[in-house]
Amino acid sequence: QKEVEQNSGPLSVPEGAIASLNCTYSDRGSQSFFWYRQYSGKSPELIMSIYSNGDKEDGRFTAQLNKASQYVSLLIRDSQPSDSATYLCAVNSGSARQLTFGSGTQLTVLP
Amino acid sequence: NAGVTQTPKFQVLKTGQSMTLQCAQDMNHNSMYWYRQDPGMGLRLIYYSASEGTTDKGEVPNGYNVSRLNKREFSLRLESAAPSQTSVYFCASSERDQPQHFGDGTRLSIL
Numbered sequence: 001q002k003e004v005e006q007n008s009g010p011l012s013v014p015e016g017a018i019a020s021l022n023c024t025y026s027d028r029g030s031q032s033f034f035w036y037r038q039y040s041g042k043s044p045e046l047i048m049s050i051y052s053n054g055d056k057e058d059g060r061f062t063a064q065l066n067k068a069s070q071y072v073s074l075l076i077r078d079s080q081p082s083d084s085a086t087y088l089c090a091v092n093s094g095s096a097r098q099l100t101f102g103s104g105t106q107l108t109v110l111p
Numbered sequence: 112n113a114g115v116t117q118t119p120k121f122q123v124l125k126t127g128q129s130m131t132l133q134c135a136q137d138m139n140h141n142s143m144y145w146y147r148q149d150p151g152m153g154l155r156l157i158y159y160s161a162s163e164g165t166t167d168k169g170e171v172p173n174g175y176n177v178s179r180l181n182k183r184e185f186s187l188r189l190e191s192a193a194p195s196q197t198s199v200y201f202c203a204s205s206e207r208d209q210p211q212h213f214g215d216g217t218r219l220s221i222l
Contacts, residue, residue, distance in 0.1 A: 008151070032208050043201060043213040044154070088153065092208060098169065099144070099211060103153040 003027075004091050006102035014110050019076040021105050023089030026070065032092035033065055035074045037085045038104065044088055048074060079109045113137050117202050117214035124192045124221045132187040132217050134202030140212075142205050143185035144169075145177060147198040148216075154201065160185055161207075192221045 003026040013019045021035075032051055036044035048063040050056045050072065056063045062075040072091075076083055089102040118133045136143065141162045146154040156169030160179040174196060176188045185204075189196060197220050203211040 034210055043215050046210045046212070049210050090154075090211075098156055098159060099154075100156075101146075101154040103151060 004089055004100050004102040006087075006089050006105050008103055008105060010106040010108055012108045012110055013079050015079060015081060017079050017109075019079045019083065019107055019109070021074040021076075021087050021089075021107065023072045023074075023091075023102055024070055025072070025089075025091045025093075025100075027091065027093040027100075028067075028070065030067075030070075030091045030093035033063070033072045034090040034092070034099070035061075035063060035072075036088040036090060036101075037083075038088055039085045076107075079107075081109045081111050084108050115202055115204055115212055115214035117200075117217050119217060120215065121218045122220070124189075124219070126192060126194060126221060128192050128221075129188065129190050130192065131189075132200055132202075132219075133184070134186065134214060135184045136202075136204040136212070137183065138204060138212065139182070140204035140206055141182070142207065143179065144203040144205075144211060145175075145185070145187045146201045146203065147171065147196075148201060149198050157187065157200075194221050197221045 035048040038044045050063040060077045064073045086104040088104045090099045115136045144159045145157040158177040160166045163182045200217045202214045205211040
């Protein structure tokens with residue numbers, strides 16, 4: 001059973017702070033990693049993808065990957081109330097490259 | 112650009128009724144997927160199609176059937192709906208190892 005684990009939260013941070021979201025995965029063969037944002041009642045929206053160890057930055061978002069520790073994280077700098085959503089970690093693995101999703105972390109940014 | 116289009120957006124069924132959820136993508140992707148999302152459980156893969164003419168079971172295939180009609184279209188059928196199939200259903204498409212793009216979802220209630 002390939003598993004992806006996230007802290008379900010809820011996580012609350014004040015506006016302007018850094019939000020840190022974490023994800024661990026069980027399949028050492030995993031090669032592609034994604035963070036999706038999902039607003040209530042909406043579909044998942046891709047915000048970051050990362051394929052190799054290290055950091056990847058895109059605007060206020062930074063994804064971090066450590067394959068040895070089987071750990072991927074998402075940092076959101078200068079958090080805004082509009083960042084309030086559920087963040088889904090997804091890991092692509094196996095011969096068929098199926099995506100396995102974590103259950104999501106609910107983030108609330110307080111004005 | 113439409114992306115991934117799902118129909119219908121909402122549906123209420125009675126136990127034992129059948130219905131087909133439709134999905135079409137205009138991004139020329141080879142792979143298409145059907146997920147269900149239940150509260151607190153993230154997205155779970157029902158069936159996927161790695162390429163036109165192929166379909167495979169995902170994590171929760173029981174009670175469902177799929178058809179990859181052509182490269183654009185991938186339908187999900189409930190032959191005899193059960194209350195346990197009340198959920199939000201998402202269709203997605205992608206190229207291998209690339210991020211998946213999601214439709215807006217179908218909210219299905221089975222009484």
